[in-house]
Amino acid sequence: MINWIKKNKNGIYLYGGLLTTLVVLVMLAVLTQKPGVIPYNSTAISIGGFEIQWYAVFILNGIILAAVLAYFEFKKLGWDTEILFDGLLYAVPLSILGTRIYYVIFNLSDFLTGNAWTTFLAILGYQDGRLQIQGLAIHGAIIVALTFVYFFSKKKKISFWLLADILVIGLLIGQISGRWGNFMNHELYGPPIQSGFIEAVLPNFIKKQMVFSGVLRHPTFLYEMLWNFIGLVFLLISRRKRWFKPGDTAGLYLIWYGLGRGAIIEPLRMQGAPGDPLMFLGIPVNVVLSLALLIPAGLALIFIKRKFNPDQKFYVDYLLTPKKEEDNA
Numbered sequence: 344m345i346n347w348i349k350k351n352k353n354g355i356y357l358y359g360g361l362l363t364t365l366v367v368l369v370m371l372a373v374l375t376q377k378p379g380v381i382p383y384n385s386t387a388i389s390i391g392g393f394e395i396q397w398y399a400v401f402i403l404n405g406i407i408l409a410a411v412l413a414y415f416e417f418k419k420l421g422w423d424t425e426i427l428f429d430g431l432l433y434a435v436p437l438s439i440l441g442t443r444i445y446y447v448i449f450n451l452s453d454f455l456t457g458n459a460w461t462t463f464l465a466i467l468g469y470q471d472g473r474l475q476i477q478g479l480a481i482h483g484a485i486i487v488a489l490t491f492v493y494f495f496s497k498k499k500k501i502s503f504w505l506l507a508d509i510l511v512i513g514l515l516i517g518q519i520s521g522r523w524g525n526f527m528n529h530e531l532y533g534p535p536i537q538s539g540f541i542e543a544v545l546p547n548f549i550k551k552q553m554v555f556s557g558v559l560r561h562p563t564f565l566y567e568m569l570w571n572f573i574g575l576v577f578l579l580i581s582r583r584k585r586w587f588k589p590g591d592t593a594g595l596y597l598i599w600y601g602l603g604r605g606a607i608i609e610p611l612r613m614q615g616a617p618g619d620p621l622m623f624l625g626i627p628v629n630v631v632l633s634l635a636l637l638i639p640a641g642l643a644l645i646f647i648k649r650k651f652n653p654d655q656k657f658y659v660d661y662l663l664t665p666k667k668e669e670d671n672a
Contacts, residue, residue, distance in 0.1 A: 349460055352401035357412070357415060357580065361408045361411065361412065364404070364408060365404065365519070365520055365523070366380075368400070368401065368404055368520075368523070369523050370422065372387070372397050372400075372401075372527055373548050376437060379510070380436075380554055381400065381551050381552070381554070382529040382551075382601075383527055383529070383552055384527065384660070385397055385527050385528050387399075396524075396527075396528075397523075397524055397527035397528075398524030398525070398527060398528050400522075400524070401522075401524035401527070402517070402521050402524055404520045405516055405517030405518070405519070405521050405617065406435055406517060408516050408517075408520065409516045409517050410427070410431060410513070411510075411512030412512060412513060412516065413427055413510075413512075414427060414578060415511055416509045416512075417509075419545035419662045420505060420661055420662065422501060424507055426499050426501065428633070429499075429572040430491075430492075430495050430499075433491065433495070434488060434491050434492070434495070434510075436471070437487050437488070438483075438484040438487050438488045439479070439484070439488030440487070441483035441484050441486060441488070442479035442480050442481060442483040442484045443483070444483055445477055445484075445486070446479055446480040447485025449628045450627045462617045470583075478548030480629070481514075481518060481521075482629060482632055482633075483510075483635070484514070485514065485597075486598075488510060488514065488591075489507065489510070490504050492507055492510050502589060503556070503590075504588075504593070504648065504655075505589045505590075507590060507592075507593035507644075508582070508589060508590065508591075508592035508593050509659065510593070511578075511592060511593045511596035511597075512575065512578060512579070512596075512598070513593070515571050515574060515575040515578070515596065515600075516575065518567075518568075518571050518600075519568050519571050519572055519575065520562045522565070522567055522568040522571075523568070524548070525564040526552060526562070526564050526565070527552075529552060530564070531562075531563050531564035531567075531612065532539075532553055532555060532560040532561060532562060532564070532612070533560055533561030533562075533563045533611040533612055534560065534561060534564055534611070535558045535559065535560055535561075536559050536560065536561055536565070542559065545565075549562055553618060561611060563611050563612050564607055566607070566611070567603065567608045569586065570599075570603040570607065570608070571600070571603075574595075574596065574599040574603075577599075578592050578595060578596065582658050582659065583659055583662075584659065585657045585659060585660075586657075587657065587658055588649075588655045588656065588657055588658060589655060589656075589658050589661065590644055590645065590648050590655075591644075591645055591658070592658065594640075594641040594642065594643075594644035594645035595641065595642055595645070596641070597638065597640050597641030598637070598638050598641035598642065599641075600630050600633070600637060601633040601637030601638040601640075602633075602634075602638060603640070604629060604633040604637075605629065605630045605632075605633025605634035605637070606633075606634065609627060609629045609630045611632065612629065632664075
């Protein structure tokens with residue numbers, strides 16, 4: 344055990360630092376609340392008419408943490424880190440745009456005001472005289488980000504599979520951080536808690552925020568965060584073993600997230616928060632797309648690439664013996 348810690352101490356410091364940053368931010372968000380104010384104020388900073396929401400802070404924190412991890416992954420692969428910064432300039436705004444477009448498409452009736460201009464402004468998030476975007480969906484970011492990575496990797500002549508593996512780790516980190524933004528927004532809850540065990544193990548600050556109309560509800564934001572955290576730990580460990588090849592991490596992410604979101608989180612949310620999940624023609628969109636799109640896509644990513652590239656090395660071999668970008672393409 345001691346030898347393993349010595350061998351992986353740099354990684355332990357890195358991941359420990361990322362986790363500590365998130366914990367500190369959660370503590371800051373909760374401890375700065377006014378005593379007795381429930382639900383918590385979702386606004387982090389308010390100066391005059393200018394406001395920054397905690398949701399935006401946690402999303403930005405996730406992006407920064409993902410970028411830091413990706414930077415060190417690029418270094419281990421021997422890739423030029425300027426490629427990473429170039430990609431982030433496009434990937435981040437495109438992914439955010441993807442989350443918004445996905446949400447708007449499946450909630451279009453909420454934005455149709457009868458006036459083309461006001462409808463356009465509502466889609467952008469400009470309502471009641473200020474910009475207040477409410478309504479983002481991670482499925483849109485996944486679709487847009489993977490599409491962008493494919494074309495970006497071709498342009499930069501680097502391996503799509505390796506880059507996709509780095510991307511999904513960043514997505515998981517962003518999702519873990521972002522769910523605490525949902526917590527501060529007093530949203531993503533399930534049916535009333537009937538289990539005394541669950542009620543006993545939940546921290547008080549979470550229970551206070553998950554009370555709706557006097558009833559304590561299942562904190563589905565927390566369940567999804569924990570599901571993503573378990574997936575993140577497994578993928579980070581597995582990438583350092585001779586278990587998987589480039590692209591497998593991306594495929595496993597799609598399977599893991601699709602299963603958790605489609606079979607566990609969304610069904611629980613539907614019971615407790617009517618109208619909260621995205622619906623289209625009476626069908627829960629995220630359940631269908633998670634189970635019918637993400638899981639098959641993950642399986643295809645793992646098995647189809649083996650068909651066309653059977654001699655591919657293990658992911659860890661690229662980290663131990665980094666080569667130039669063109670050799671990994």
